[in-house]
Amino acid sequence: MREKTGGRAEYRSAIRSRRMIREAYTVLLKEKDLSKITVTDIVNRADINRATFYAHYPDVRGVTEEIENEIIAKMLEVLKEFEFTNFFRNPTPLLLQLSRYLEEDAEFYRILIKANGSEMFMEKLKKVFTDHMLHDSDIPDDMRHSKMVSLRICYFAGGIVNLCRQWFRGDLDCTLNDIAMEVSKLLHLNAQELFGT
Numbered sequence: 001m002r003e004k005t006g007g008r009a010e011y012r013s014a015i016r017s018r019r020m021i022r023e024a025y026t027v028l029l030k031e032k033d034l035s036k037i038t039v040t041d042i043v044n045r046a047d048i049n050r051a052t053f054y055a056h057y058p059d060v061r062g063v064t065e066e067i068e069n070e071i072i073a074k075m076l077e078v079l080k081e082f083e084f085t086n087f088f089r090n091p092t093p094l095l096l097q098l099s100r101y102l103e104e105d106a107e108f109y110r111i112l113i114k115a116n117g118s119e120m121f122m123e124k125l126k127k128v129f130t131d132h133m134l135h136d137s138d139i140p141d142d143m144r145h146s147k148m149v150s151l152r153i154c155y156f157a158g159g160i161v162n163l164c165r166q167w168f169r170g171d172l173d174c175t176l177n178d179i180a181m182e183v184s185k186l187l188h189l190n191a192q193e194l195f196g197t
Contacts, residue, residue, distance in 0.1 A: 088191035
């Protein structure tokens with residue numbers, strides 16, 4: 001019985017340590033470039049020792065990757081809900097759902113996206129959108145691998161990610177819903193022209 005109780009306590013302690021590390025990391029992102037954040041910075045801010053940090057992460061990049069991977073996994077989860085819904089014919093439900101997801105933790109995403117060094121993460125997000133659109137059932141099989149379709153999909157995936165980035169940086173005077181609705185119109189017009197949907 002003692003072992004089980006001890007195991008639960010250790011588990012709770014590990015969860016608490018990881019949360020403290022991530023919170024310290026997020027606060028530090030407001031103050032300095034991602035590339036300049038060190039393990040020492042994090043352990044001092046989290047008020048833990050280095051051994052505790054290294055019990056959970058190999059380095060600062062490990063913290064970054066865990067957060068990025070969790071965000072991408074959540075994005076993929078949202079996209080999976082709309083896997084067979086003819087995205088190009090009616091992109092609005094998916095884009096509105098993504099905007100709701102981003103608004104739930106907008107301040108955190110604002111910090112992450114504004115941080116210098118976030119470009120690699122933006123590229124990962126573009127790939128997620130590109131892959132989703134390339135596999136949409138609205139695209140006729142004989143056009144799926146054409147250069148024209150690939151170019152347009154890359155263009156729209158990059159556009160969606162860039163508009164969100166600009167919004168989080170405060171460069172756009174609109175809501176995420178406004179972005180979702182405008183992008184939906186453009187995607188639908190593009191689909192009509194390309195696929196006749």
